[in-house]
Amino acid sequence: MVGQMRTSQAKLGLLVAAVVLVQFFTSITGTEYYLTQLTMAAYYGLVVIGLCALMGYAGQISIGHAGFFAIGGYISALLTTYDLTPFAASPVVGLLKQAGLLFTWENLYGESLLTCAPWTAGLAAITVAALVALVLGVPVLKLRGHYLAMATLGFGTIIYRMVLALPAFGEADGISQVPGFVLLPAGLLSPGAIMITGESNLRIFNYYVAWTVLLLGLLLLLNLMTRSRSGRALRALHGSEEAAEACGVDTSRAKLQVFVLSAVYAALAGVLLTHFNEGIGPEEATVMKSVRYVALVAVGGMTSLWGALIMGVGLSFLSLRGVFGSYDDAVFGLILLAVMLFAPGGLLQLSNRIPWRRLWPATRHRQS
Amino acid sequence: MSLELFFQYLVAGITYGAVYAVVAVGFNIIYNSTGIINFAQGEFVMLGGMIAISLVQWLPLAWAIAAAVALTMLIGALMELCCIRWLRQPSILQMLIITIGISILLREGALHIWGEGIRSLPYFYGDAITAWTFGPVRLSPQVVWVLLACGCMVAALHLFFNRSTLGREMRACAVNRTAAALCGIKTRNMVTLSFVLSAGMGALAGCMISPITYTQYDSGAALALKGFTAAILGGLGNSMAAVAAGLLLGILEAFSITLVPLAFQDAVAVSLLLLILFIKPHGLFGSSAVARLKAF
Numbered sequence: 064m065v066g067q068m069r070t071s072q073a074k075l076g077l078l079v080a081a082v083v084l085v086q087f088f089t090s091i092t093g094t095e096y097y098l099t100q101l102t103m104a105a106y107y108g109l110v111v112i113g114l115c116a117l118m119g120y121a122g123q124i125s126i127g128h129a130g131f132f133a134i135g136g137y138i139s140a141l142l143t144t145y146d147l148t149p150f151a152a153s154p155v156v157g158l159l160k161q162a163g164l165l166f167t168w169e170n171l172y173g174e175s176l177l178t179c180a181p182w183t184a185g186l187a188a189i190t191v192a193a194l195v196a197l198v199l200g201v202p203v204l205k206l207r208g209h210y211l212a213m214a215t216l217g218f219g220t221i222i223y224r225m226v227l228a229l230p231a232f233g234e235a236d237g238i239s240q241v242p243g244f245v246l247l248p249a250g251l252l253s254p255g256a257i258m259i260t261g262e263s264n265l266r267i268f269n270y271y272v273a274w275t276v277l278l279l280g281l282l283l284l285l286n287l288m289t290r291s292r293s294g295r296a297l298r299a300l301h302g303s304e305e306a307a308e309a310c311g312v313d314t315s316r317a318k319l320q321v322f323v324l325s326a327v328y329a330a331l332a333g334v335l336l337t338h339f340n341e342g343i344g345p346e347e348a349t350v351m352k353s354v355r356y357v358a359l360v361a362v363g364g365m366t367s368l369w370g371a372l373i374m375g376v377g378l379s380f381l382s383l384r385g386v387f388g389s390y391d392d393a394v395f396g397l398i399l400l401a402v403m404l405f406a407p408g409g410l411l412q413l414s415n416r417i418p419w420r421r422l423w424p425a426t427r428h429r430q431s
Numbered sequence: 432m433s434l435e436l437f438f439q440y441l442v443a444g445i446t447y448g449a450v451y452a453v454v455a456v457g458f459n460i461i462y463n464s465t466g467i468i469n470f471a472q473g474e475f476v477m478l479g480g481m482i483a484i485s486l487v488q489w490l491p492l493a494w495a496i497a498a499a500v501a502l503t504m505l506i507g508a509l510m511e512l513c514c515i516r517w518l519r520q521p522s523i524l525q526m527l528i529i530t531i532g533i534s535i536l537l538r539e540g541a542l543h544i545w546g547e548g549i550r551s552l553p554y555f556y557g558d559a560i561t562a563w564t565f566g567p568v569r570l571s572p573q574v575v576w577v578l579l580a581c582g583c584m585v586a587a588l589h590l591f592f593n594r595s596t597l598g599r600e601m602r603a604c605a606v607n608r609t610a611a612a613l614c615g616i617k618t619r620n621m622v623t624l625s626f627v628l629s630a631g632m633g634a635l636a637g638c639m640i641s642p643i644t645y646t647q648y649d650s651g652a653a654l655a656l657k658g659f660t661a662a663i664l665g666g667l668g669n670s671m672a673a674v675a676a677g678l679l680l681g682i683l684e685a686f687s688i689t690l691v692p693l694a695f696q697d698a699v700a701v702s703l704l705l706l707i708l709f710i711k712p713h714g715l716f717g718s719s720a721v722a723r724l725k726a727f
Binding site: 118122124126202203210212213214216217218220221224225227228350351354357358361365389390392393395396397398399400401403404407 | 468514518521522524525527528529531532533534535536538539540543652656659663692694695697698701702704705708709
């Protein structure tokens with residue numbers, strides 16, 4: 064167990080070092096535009112590790128996580144762009160304003176808008192996603208295998224249809240001109256406000272914000288899954304639901320907790336990425352997106368949060384760079400198929416079959 | 432609602448419902464023999480339509496349809512031979528994800544071969560406005576074709592499973608694979624056969640419906656979801672109930688237009704699916720005692 068912890072710390076150290084090195088490297092070579100896609104990929108990575116906890120540890124499949132991502136992104140976008148100025152006189156709006164839940168900002172055309180503050184909107188969006196997950200999870204998690212897959216697929220389809228059909232969500236155009244997520248107001252540390260936004264002068268800062276959120280998310284899951292009682296319960300559950308139940312594990316409760324947690328991860332990623340991209344469109348809610356998250360978890364190895372993180376960020380980055388061209392979706396389909404056929408333990412698991420120890424005699428000594 | 436409009440909705444509902452029924456039966460055939468839900472079921476329908484549309488340029492309509500069905504059957508067989516047959520004790524999650532992967536590949540393949548355009552087969556008899564009038568009911572000949580084809584398929588399948596030796600062997604496999612193998616039935620071939628059968632049925636339905644609903648590279652996904660809804664509604668594994676459930680779903684969906692906007696029509700079927708899963712996951716016609724014994 065101690066050894067496991069030590070390797071976990073070493074991996075974390077390596078990852079942090081890699082994140083910092085990439086930033087230095089891009090700054091030196093003047094290729095900082097890579098950081099934009101790496102930031103976006105990190106947010107997608109957050110969805111993937113959340114889903115990994117659900118699939119790998121609780122053994123439940125969800126083909127509807129793009130739905131939770133969209134709930135987070137769309138609600139946050141709607142609340143921060145819906146102008147409340149016409150209602151400024153009403154007592155409710157006045158009360159909200161006094162409570163500090165609203166903020167005033169100027170859009171691209173210089174119009175002054177009074178909307179929900181990003182903090183309020185983000186929290187509201189995540190709460191809604193958690194509640195939806197709870198309401199959906201109670202009946203759905205009683206089902207197993209195919210039923211669960213189809214039920215979550217159905218949920219994702221409904222969300223997609225809603226964002227595509229409701230005028231409030233901008234129909235096919237989505238919602239644009241979403242303000243930045245202000246972390247520190249202007250004048251406190253720097254002359255400009257420090258916020259999550261796509262502006263290029265805050266690119267490096269946003270890169271670190273995204274990776275901090277991702278690594279904190281990873282740490283929380285690692286702690287929950289390996290050290291807590293509920294984590295052990297989950298692993299027991301994945302092994303055999305009947306055996307876990309016989310040992311006194313409240314299986315449906317454990318599953319529900321992870322389902323809600325992974326929905327919160329997806330919603331948080333949706334909120335932050337929407338502010339970073341300054342908008343969100345219906346393509347974020349498609350079933351194909353949900354399937355893509357499943358593919359990323361599968362290729363990283365179902366039960367490996369590290370694998371899910373590395374593969375999730377890496378492949379999302381390549382996809383965002385447009386490496387796969389018009390074969391983007393096909394590549395993810397192929398990955399899904401190939402991994403399940405030839406390496407159901409994930410791509411990184413394959414490396415266990417390679418005799419590293421013989422290639423590197425020093426490690427043999429330490430590990431024995 | 433006028434009587435005429437009522438019958439119009441009813442006919443449309445039954446037409447779509449017949450296709451859902453065929454897809455649902457396809458789901459059941461594979462589910463019974465392997466215990467998996469084939470997510471690529473809707474893609475068979477799309478492929479049948481698309482291949483026939485391409486072939487009809489060179490071949491007479493009937494031959495084009497026959498060739499399309501045969502080719503789709505071949506694809507179904509290849510799918511089983513390449514991806515399912517040689518797996519040793521795959522988990523349900525693994526098989527599920529494999530069929531999802533195949534469905535994406537088939538869809539993307541179709542996108543690159545046929546493009547994003549909407550295509551359709553010509554009407555088998557007359558054209559889009561030809562209609563036979565029976566009192567308040569106006570019936571397009573194509574609707575008759577769809578119903579005839581789907582009805583014949585289901586009837587033939589029923590006879591096949593109950594009368595022929597091969598059909599009985601497949602049923603034996605569905606009940607207990609080990610016991611069937613002990614009786615000398617080649618269970619693996621039965622699995623391949625089930626993929627071939629359900630691919631062929633899907634393809635034929637895809638050809639029949641194509642003049643009415645048109646075919647597009649991504650039209651399979653929605654059909655799969657609705658076919659699955661019908662299969663669940665009837666109780667997974669119960670083919671005859673799935674036919675009734677498919678028709679019911681089609682009619683419900685057609686009449687839902689009077690209540691909710693067209694954009695939400697897909698959501699109606701999905702909401703129904705969720706509702707059934709929550710309340711009666713073993714289906715309207717299934718028994719919960721039997722359902723509990725099955726490994727989902």
